[in-house]
Amino acid sequence: MSAADVATQHRAHVVQRPWSAGxxxxxxxxxxxxxxxxxxxxxxxxxxxxxxxxxxEGTDGFLGxxxxxxxxxxxxxxxxxxxxxxxxxxxxxWLLNSVIVSVSGAVLAVVTALPAGFAMARLRWxxxxxxxxxxxxxxxxxxxxxxxxxxxxxxxxxxxxxxWPVAVLMGFFPFGVYLSYIHFxxxxxxxxxxxARVDGLGEGGTFFRVALPISKQAVxxxxxxxxxxxxxxxxxxxxxxxxxxxxxxxxxxxxxxxGASPLFNPTSAAGLTVKLWMPELAFATxxxxxxxxxxxxxxxxxxxxxxxxxAVKG
Amino acid sequence: MSTSRAxxxxxxxxxxxxxxxxxxxxxxCSSSGGATxxxxxxxxSAGSTSAASTGESGSGTSGSGGGITVxxxxxxxxxxxxxxxxxxxxxxxxxxxxxTIGGQSTKQAFANFDAAGSGWPDAIFFTSNDDIxxxxxxxxxxxxxxxxxxxLADVIKGYDPATxxxxxxxxxxxxxRNDAAPDVFWYDAKFFKDNNYTVPKSWEDYFTLAIKIAxxxxxxxxxxLGDAYAVNRYLQxxxxxxxxxxxxxxxVLNPQNPNCTKMGQxxxxxxxxxxxxxxxxxxxxxxxASTNLVMTPGALWYxxxxxxxxxxxxxxxxxxxxxxxxxxxxxMGDEGGGLWGMSSHVTGKEKENTITFMKFVATDPAWQVDLxxxxxxYGPDQDPWLAKFGTDGxxxxxxxxxxxxxxxxxxxxxxxxxxxxxGNVWTQTIPTTLTSGGTMSAALAKFFSTLTDQxxxxxxxxxxx
Numbered sequence: 150m151s152a153a154d155v156a157t158q159h160r161a162h163v164v165q166r167p168w169s170a171g172x173x174x175x176x177x178x179x180x181x182x183x184x185x186x187x188x189x190x191x192x193x194x195x196x197x198x199x200x201x202x203x204x205x206e207g208t209d210g211f212l213g214x215x216x217x218x219x220x221x222x223x224x225x226x227x228x229x230x231x232x233x234x235x236x237x238x239x240x241x242x243w244l245l246n247s248v249i250v251s252v253s254g255a256v257l258a259v260v261t262a263l264p265a266g267f268a269m270a271r272l273r274w275x276x277x278x279x280x281x282x283x284x285x286x287x288x289x290x291x292x293x294x295x296x297x298x299x300x301x302x303x304x305x306x307x308x309x310x311x312x313w314p315v316a317v318l319m320g321f322f323p324f325g326v327y328l329s330y331i332h333f334x335x336x337x338x339x340x341x342x343x344x345a346r347v348d349g350l351g352e353g354g355t356f357f358r359v360a361l362p363i364s365k366q367a368v369x370x371x372x373x374x375x376x377x378x379x380x381x382x383x384x385x386x387x388x389x390x391x392x393x394x395x396x397x398x399x400x401x402x403x404x405x406x407x408g409a410s411p412l413f414n415p416t417s418a419a420g421l422t423v424k425l426w427m428p429e430l431a432f433a434t435x436x437x438x439x440x441x442x443x444x445x446x447x448x449x450x451x452x453x454x455x456x457x458x459x460a461v462k463g
Numbered sequence: 464m465s466t467s468r469a470x471x472x473x474x475x476x477x478x479x480x481x482x483x484x485x486x487x488x489x490x491x492c493s494s495s496g497g498a499t500x501x502x503x504x505x506x507x508s509a510g511s512t513s514a515a516s517t518g519e520s521g522s523g524t525s526g527s528g529g530g531i532t533v534x535x536x537x538x539x540x541x542x543x544x545x546x547x548x549x550x551x552x553x554x555x556x557x558x559x560x561x562x563t564i565g566g567q568s569t570k571q572a573f574a575n576f577d578a579a580g581s582g583w584p585d586a587i588f589f590t591s592n593d594d595i596x597x598x599x600x601x602x603x604x605x606x607x608x609x610x611x612x613x614x615l616a617d618v619i620k621g622y623d624p625a626t627x628x629x630x631x632x633x634x635x636x637x638x639x640r641n642d643a644a645p646d647v648f649w650y651d652a653k654f655f656k657d658n659n660y661t662v663p664k665s666w667e668d669y670f671t672l673a674i675k676i677a678x679x680x681x682x683x684x685x686x687x688l689g690d691a692y693a694v695n696r697y698l699q700x701x702x703x704x705x706x707x708x709x710x711x712x713x714x715v716l717n718p719q720n721p722n723c724t725k726m727g728q729x730x731x732x733x734x735x736x737x738x739x740x741x742x743x744x745x746x747x748x749x750x751x752a753s754t755n756l757v758m759t760p761g762a763l764w765y766x767x768x769x770x771x772x773x774x775x776x777x778x779x780x781x782x783x784x785x786x787x788x789x790x791x792x793x794x795m796g797d798e799g800g801g802l803w804g805m806s807s808h809v810t811g812k813e814k815e816n817t818i819t820f821m822k823f824v825a826t827d828p829a830w831q832v833d834l835x836x837x838x839x840x841y842g843p844d845q846d847p848w849l850a851k852f853g854t855d856g857x858x859x860x861x862x863x864x865x866x867x868x869x870x871x872x873x874x875x876x877x878x879x880x881x882x883x884x885x886g887n888v889w890t891q892t893i894p895t896t897l898t899s900g901g902t903m904s905a906a907l908a909k910f911f912s913t914l915t916d917q918x919x920x921x922x923x924x925x926x927x928x
Contacts, residue, residue, distance in 0.1 A: 234540045234557060297578055304579040391572045392534075392582060394558045404568070408561040408590070409537035421538050 188212070196431035198222045204427055225432035232406070232423045234394075240433065242395055243402035248440065250316045250386075250398060251379035257320025258375035259368055266329020266367075267356050271342050281330065287323040292384045300388050310393035315386055319379045325371040332367035333360060369451030376444050380437075399437045406433055529812035530554035531820060534569070534584040536561075539641075539801070542588075542830045546823045553816045558584065566590070570597055577603055585809045585817040588641065588824075589802045592629060593880045598804055599637045600882070601711060606637040607807035614818050615639075618826055621842045625875040630802060632879070633711075637804070639825040642837025643845075644800035645871040646696060647783040649765055650758035652859040654780070665788045666700065669760070670729040673738035676757055681737070684752065686759040688734070688903075689894035690743030691886025694910075695796035696760050699878045701726035701789055705914060706879050709926065714881065714918055717927040718911035722789075731903040741897035743890065750774055760787065762798035763838055763868050771857055782860040783867040786874035793874035800840060838868060845869065883917045 166172075191212055196204070198217040203209040209216030233239030268274070269281050299318065300309070308314045337360055345355040361368075386398040397405070407413050410425045425433075445452075533555060535543055543557045561568045569590070576582040583605060589595055598606040609615050609630075619627065619636050626645075630638040648669070650662060660676070663669040673685035687693065698705055703723035707715040717723065733739050742749045744761070753774035761769070766783070770776045786793040805821050824830055831839040832847045839848050849868065853861045892913050896906035918925050 234544065234559060239559075297575065300575040301579055304575075304582065309579075309582060387568060387571070388575065391560070391568060392558055392584075401568075405537075405559065405561050408566060414590075 193431055194435060196428055197225065197435040198432075199428045200224065201426040201428055221428065222432060225429045228423060228425065228429050229433055229436075232409075232425065237423065239394070239397075239402065243397050243399045244436070246312060246396060247380060247399040247437075250312055250319060251376050251440070253316035254319025254322075254379040255372050255375040257317065258322035258325045259371050261320060262322055262325030262371050262375075263329045263361070263364065263367065264356060265326045266331075267333050267360050268352075269326070269330045270333035271337065271339070271355075271360070272352060284323045284326050284330075288327060296384070296388050299385070303389055309389055310396055312390075312396050315389055315398075318385055318389075319375075319382065322371070322375050322378070324378075325375055328370055328374070329364075329367055332364060332370075336367075337363065366451045369448045373444060373448040373452060377441060380441055399433075403430075403433060403437065406430055528554070529816045530556060531585040531809075531813055531816050532556040532558065533820065534558045534560045534587040536588060536590045538836075539588045539824075541834045542824045545827070545830045545834060546820055549823060549827065549829060550816075550819060553819065555820075560587075560590070569594065573598070573603060573605060577605075583806050583808055585806050585813055586820050586824075587804050587806075589638070589804055592799070592802055593882075593884055595629065595632070595638055595802055595804065596880045596882045599632050604807055606804040607809075608635040608637060609639065609805065609821075610634075610636045612805075612818060615822065618822055618841070621826065622840060623842060623872045625873050626800075626840045626842075628875070628877060629797075629800075629880060638802040639821060640840030641801040641803055641825065642831075642835060643840040643872055644762045644764060644798050644837065645868075645875045646700065646760045646786070646795040646798060647763050647864075647867045647871045648758070648785070648787055649761050649770070649781060649783050651756070651780050652782045654757045662784050663758075663787065664785075666726075666729065666794075669758070669787055670733050670738075673733050673758070674736040677733075677736045677738035680757075683755050683757050684738060684740045685733070685757060686739045687742050687744045687749060687752075688730070688739050688897065689741050689890065690745055691890050692744070692762070692796075692798040693893065694885050694889040695798050695878065697726055697730060697796070698723065699796035699876050700760065700787070700794050702794065702876050704928070705885050706881050707877070708879050708881065712922060712924055714923045714925055715928055716911065716915050716918060716925045718908065720928065723907075723911075727904060727907045730907070734897070734903040741894050743894065744769055760795065763871065764799070764836075766853075766858065766864070767836070778857045779859055782858055783864045785867050786871045789876075793870070794876045795871055795874045797875045797878065800837065845872075881918070882921045882923070883914065885914060888914045888917060 191214075195209075195213045195217050198219070198221050199209055199213050200216065200221045203213070203216035203221075229240045231237040265284075269277055269284075303309050303314045306314075341359060342355055345359045350358060381400060382398075383400045383404075386401045390397050390401065406425050407430065409421060410430060411421070412427060412430070531553065533543055535557065537559055540557070540559060543555060546553075547555055560572075569587075573583065589598065595606065597603055609619065615636075618639065622640060623643075624631075626643050627636065627640055630636050630640060648663070654660075655662065658676075658679070660672060663672050669685070676683050676685060686696075688697075694705060701722045703726055704715045704717055704720055709715060718727075730739070734741075740749075740752050742752055744765075750773065753769075753776060756774075756776075759765075763783070766781070770781055771778075786795045788794065803821060803824055805817055809817050826841045826844065828844055828847060831841060831844040832851070835848075838852075839845055849865050853864065858864050889910060892910040893903075893906045896909055897903065901909075915925055
C-alpha cells in the first residue's frame with residue numbers, strides 16, 4: 150500500500166467517523182463554551198472601533214459589528230490623545246511610562262532571576278535551602294502587605310512619583326527566580342556543570358558559557374511572565390505614582406479615564422470638554438492589550454517548549 | 464573549616480558593604496530627585512519637584528519659592544488654569560486625580576502621606592463629598608480649619624449657612640463649597656396645565672398628587688428611587704437621621720425616628736401606587752422611563768444635565784418651583800456640590816499662596832461664573848451665573864425657575880458626610896429589594912440595618928437619638 154493510499158484511507162476514515170451522541174455532546178459543549186468566551190471579547194473589540202453616536206442610537210446591529218470602522222478607531226484615538234490638561238497627551242505619556250517600567254522591570258528580572266536560579270540549583274553554598282524558602286515565601290506574599298513599607302522606603306529617598314523606583318521594584322521577581330531554579334535543576338544535567346569545572350571554568354564562566362546558552366526557554370519564560378506582571382501591575386504604580394500626573398502608568402491611567410467618564414460619573418463629568426464614552430474607553434483598553442499580545446506572539450515558540458520546564462527531571 | 468568561616472565572613476562583609484554603598488548612592492541620588500510635591504510636616508515647604516522639572520505645570524519653577532501643589536479632578540482643571548492665568552507669579556503643580564465618586568484611591572494615597580509625614584497636596588478638590596469625613600478625622604487632620612484663617616473670613620461670610628453647613632465640622636469651617644446643589648421641585652408645566660394639576664407645596668401634597676397622577680395616567684411616574692442621591696432627595700429632606708454625628712465617633716441612626724417612619728410610609732404608598740420608579744436617575748433605562756416622568760424633587764443640575772442633555776426632554780415644558788415643606792418648613796435634600804480643602808500642613812509662603820488659591824477657586828467669577836457648570840455656592844457669584852443660565856429658551860417660566868434655585872439654597876436640611884457611604888448602602892439595598900418584588904418598607908428596613916452594620920464596622924457608636 151502506497152503512502153497516498155494510506156492518506157486516502159485516513160481521510161475516508163475521518164470523514165466517515167460517525168457522529169455519536171457523545172461526540173455531538175462534546176462538540177456542542179465546546180462550541181457553547183467558546184461562544185461564551187468569545188461573545189464578550191468580540192463585543193469589546195468591536196466597541197473600540199465604534200462611535201458613540203452608533204452606540205447611543207443602537208443602530209450597530211449584533212454586537213455592534215455593523216458600526217465597526219477604522220475611521221471610528223482614528224476618531225477614538227484623537228479623543229483619547231486630547232485628554233488631559235494643557236492640550237492633552239496624557240494617554241501617550243502613560244503608554245510610554247508603562248513601556249519604560251515594564252521593559253526595565255523585565256530586563257532587571259531576567260538579569261537577576263537567572264543567575265539566582267542557577268546559584269540555587271547548581272552551586273553548593275551555605276544557606277541555599279533557606280534562600281529558596283525565602284523565595285517561595287516572597288512569591289506568596291500579597292502586595293497589600295507591602296504597600297506602606299514600600300511607600301515609606303521610597304518616600305525616605307524622595308522618589309515618590311518617579312518612575313525608576315517602580316521599575317526597580319518590578320525587577321524584584323521571585324517567581325522568575327523559582328522558574329529559573331526549576332529550569333536549571335531539570336534541564337541542565339549536573340554532569341554538565343562538572344565537565345565545565347573540569348575544563349577550568351569558574352562559576353561565572355559556567356553560568357555564562359554553559360548554562361545561559363541552553364536556557365533560551367527560561368529567559369523567554371521569565372521575560373514573558375515578568376513583562377505581563379509589570380504591564381498589568383496596578384497596585385505598585387497606584388501607591389507610588391498617584392501624586393504625579395505625568396508619571397502614571399496606563400494601568401492606573403485607565404482608572405482615571407473611568408473616573409472622568411460621563412458614563413460612570415455623570416455629574417462631575419458634565420463640565421468636561423473631552424468626554425470619554427464607551428468606544429473611547431474600550432479603545433484605550435484595547436491599545437493597552439496590544440503590547441501583551443506582541444510579547445506573547447514573540448515569545449510563543451519558547452513558551453510552548455518552556456511549558457515542560459520542570460516536567461521531566463534531567 | 465576555619466577557611467570556610469573566614470570566606471563566609473568575607474562574603475557577608477562584602478555584601479554588607481555593597482548594600483551600604485548602594486543605599487548611600489540611592490540617598491545621594493534622591494537629594495536631587497523630586498518628591499511628591501505638596502506639604503511636608505517637618506519643613507512645611509512645597510515638594511522639591513518643581514513645576515518645570517516635572518513638566519506638569521508649565522508655569523515656571525518652584526522649589527521653596529512658594530509653589531503650590533493642587534489635586535483636582537478633570538472637570539476642575541479649568542479652575543486651576545484660570546488661577547494660573549490670574550496669578551502667574553504663583554507656580555502651580557497640578558495633579559489630576561481619580562475622579563471616581565466613592566473611589567478609594569485618594570483616601571489610600573493620603574493614608575500613605577500620613578504614614579510618611581509628607582507628600583500631601585496643598586489644596587484639593589474632593590471629588591466625593593464623603594472625603595471631608597476622613598480628611599477632618601483626628602487620624603488624618605488634613606483639612607485645615609479655615610475659620611482660623613483671617614484672609615478667608617469674608618469668603619466664609621459670603622456663603623448661605625445652609626450651603627456651607629457640610630463644611631462646618633464641630634463649629635469649624637474645614638472646606639469651601641465649590642458649587643451648590645440643593646434640590647428644587649421640578650415639574651412638567653405643560654402636563655400640569657393640560658391636566659389642571661396644582662403644583663404641590665408640601666411633601667405630603669407631592670405624594671398625594673403622585674398617587675393621583677399614577678391613577679389618572681397609568682405609567683406616569685413622579686420620581687426615581689434607585690440612585691445614590693435618592694437618600695438625600697427623600698430621607699435628608701425629611702430630616703431622617705442617617706448622617707447625624709454626635710461626635711467624631713458617635714452617630715445617630717434611628718429608623719424609628721418619626722421623620723423616617725413618616726417619609727417611609729409616604730414612599731411606600733407612592734411606590735405601591737406605581738408612582739415612583741425603582742430605577743436610578745443615571746441608569747441607562749432611565750432615559751426611556753423619563754418620557755413618563757411628570758415631576759420630581761431633584762438637584763438644580765437636573766435641568767441642564769438630566770432633562771436637557773441626558774434624557775433629551777423636549778424644550779419649553781419643564782420648570783422648577785419653590786422647595787417643598789416638611790412640617791411646615793421648606794426642607795429639601797442636596798445632591799452633590801464639590802468641596803475644596805486646604806492642607807493643615809502647609810506653612811510659610813506656600814500657605815499664603817494656597818490661601819490665595821482657595822479664595823480664587825471659591826469666589827472668583829473667572830472660574831465660578833465664566834467656566835463652572837454648577838450654581839456657585841458663594842453667594843455674590845450666584846446672580847451673575849443665573850443671568851447667563853437658561854438663555855437658550857429650554858425652560859418654561861425661567862423667572863420662576865431662577866427664584867426657585869435661590870430659595871432652595873436656604874432650604875437644605877442638615878446633613879453631615881460620614882466615613883460610611885450612605886448613598887452606596889442605599890443603592891446596594893433599595894433598588895435590589897424593590898426589583899426583586901419587595902416593598903419600600905422592607906427595602907428601607909434593609910437599608911437601615913446595613914447602614915447600622917457599616918457604621919459599627921467602621922467604629923462608630925450608634926445611638927437612637
